[in-house]
Amino acid sequence: MAMVGLFWIAEGDVYVGAKPSGLAPGVRLAPEGVVTLGDGQSGLHLWEDVNALTVADVPVKSLMRQVGVVKDVALGTVREMTLPLGHGLMGKAPAMMAVRVESSDGDHEMAAYVAAAAGYSRTEVDLSHALLARLTEGAATMATTLAAMSQWGRAWEGGSPRSAEREGLLREWVGQTLSGCPCP
Template sequence: MSTTMAMVGLFWIAEGDVYVGAKPSGHAPGVRLTPEAVVGLGDGQSRLHLWEEIRDLTVSGVPLRTLMRQVGAVKDLALGTVLELAMAGGSGLGGEAPPLMTVGVETADGVHELMTYVAAARGYSETEADLSRSLLARLTEGEATLETTLATMARWGRAWEGGTPRRAEREELLREWLGG
C-alpha cells in the first residue's frame, strides 16, 4: 500500500495527517498539527501543545526560493557530482540533512520552539511562505476555524492522488484554506 503525500506551502500532507515542514522519520524533528494539539516529534522535543492554550503560531528560518538559491543548487549538484566521480567510493556529500525551520508556539508561559526539516529542496516561494504563515495564524483564531481548516486540509490529503501539485495549484489551495 503506497502513501499519498504532497507538499502545499510549508505543509506536508500525508493521507489525512498535516505537518509543518517535512514529515519526520524515526527520531528526526517534526511538527504535526492534529485537531487537538500541535505536536512536537523527534528526539528532545516530544511535546503536546493543546490548541486552547496556543495564542500564536509562527515559523522562522523558512528558505525562500530565489534565482541565486536555484543557481547555487545547480552549482552544488554539479560540484557534488564531479567530486563523487573523482573519488573512489564517493565523498558522502549526498547524506546531508535538509535545513531546519523553527515553529514558534506561543502560550501563556512563553514561546516554545519546535524544529522541523524543510520539505522544499530549493526553498519555498515567497507567496507560499506568506500564505502558509497566514494559515498558521488563522488556526489560532478559535476552535471552529481550527477544526474546519484542519479537516479541509486532511480531507484534501486523503483525496489527493498525485505528488505535490504545481505552484499555482498550491497557492490556490492555500488561499482556499484561508477562506478567500
Template sequence: RRRCAAVGGSEQPMAMVGLFWIAEGDVYVGANPTGSAPGIRLTPDGVVALGDGQSGLHLWEDVRALTVADVPVKSLKRQVGAVADVALDVVMNLGMTLGPGLSGEAPPLMTVDLEAHDGTYELKVHVAAAVGYSPAEAELSRALLSRLTEGAATMATTLAAMSEWGRTAEGATPRATQREELLRGWVG
C-alpha cells in the same frame, strides 16, 4: 508520484503545499520527520512536537500563536546553488562511493514559535523545499498557521480540509499556482 517511508517500512503518498508536508491525512509543518529528526505534526487535538528534545503535545485550546520567521525564500542565487550542489553530488557519487549525497547533511532548519498559555516554545522543523519557498507560499502559509489558532471551529474545519486534500491528492505535489490556490482556499 512521490512517496515517503512510513512507520513499519511501508510507503505512503505525500505532497508539499507551502510550508506544509501532507502525507495522506497527516499534516506537518516543514518536512515529514523520520527517526529522531525534529518536526511538527498538526492534529485535531493539537500541535505535536516530534524528535529529540522537543517531544510533546500542545493542545489547540492552549495555543495562542504559531509563527515562522526564518523561512528560506526562493531566489535565483538559491536555485543556482541547488543546481550546482546536485551536479557536484552526481560527480562525486560517480567517482567515489560516499553513498547518497556528498556530505549526508540534513536540510536546513526553520524555527516555529509556538505561543501557549504557559510560555513560548521554539520548535524546529526541516525545510522541505530544496531551493526555498516562493514569497507567496511563505506568506500564505504564515496566514494559515495564524488561522489555525483562531478557535476550535476554524482549526477543525481548516485542518480537516487539508487532511482530506492529502488523502485524495494521491501524493502529487501540485504546481506553484495550484499550491497558492490551495493555500488561499484554506486560509479562507
C-alpha cells in the same frame, strides 16, 4: 504525500516543514494540538492553549538559492561518480525552520526540516503564515481548516501540485477566494 506551502501533507497528517522520520525533528498539526516530534522535542501543545503559531527562518526562493541547489546536485553527482566505492558522500542535512508556539504557559520553539530544497515562493510563505494564524482563531476554525487540509491529503494522488495549484489551495484553506485574496 505532497508539499503545499510550508506544509507537508501525507495522507491525513499535516506537518509544518518536511515529514520527519526516525528521530528527526518535526511538527505535526493534529486535531488535538501542535505535536512536536523527534529527539529532544517531543510534546503536545493543546489548541485551546495556543495563542499564536509562527514559522521563522523560512528560506525564500531566489535565483541565487536555485543556482546553489543546482551546483550542489552537480558536484554531488561528480563526487559520486569519481570517488571509489565505500567513501560515499557526507550527506548535507536540509535547512531547518523554527516553529514557534505562543501559549498560555509561555513561548516554545521547535525545529522542523525545510521541505523545499530551493526555498519557498514569497506568496506561499505569506499564505502559509496567514493559514497558521487562522488555525489559532478558535476551535471551530482550526477544526474546519485542518479537516480540509487532511481531506485533501487523503484524496490527493501523486507528488506536490504545481505552484499555482498550491497557492490556490492555501487561499482556499485560509478562507479567501482566488479572486478576492489581497495576498501577493
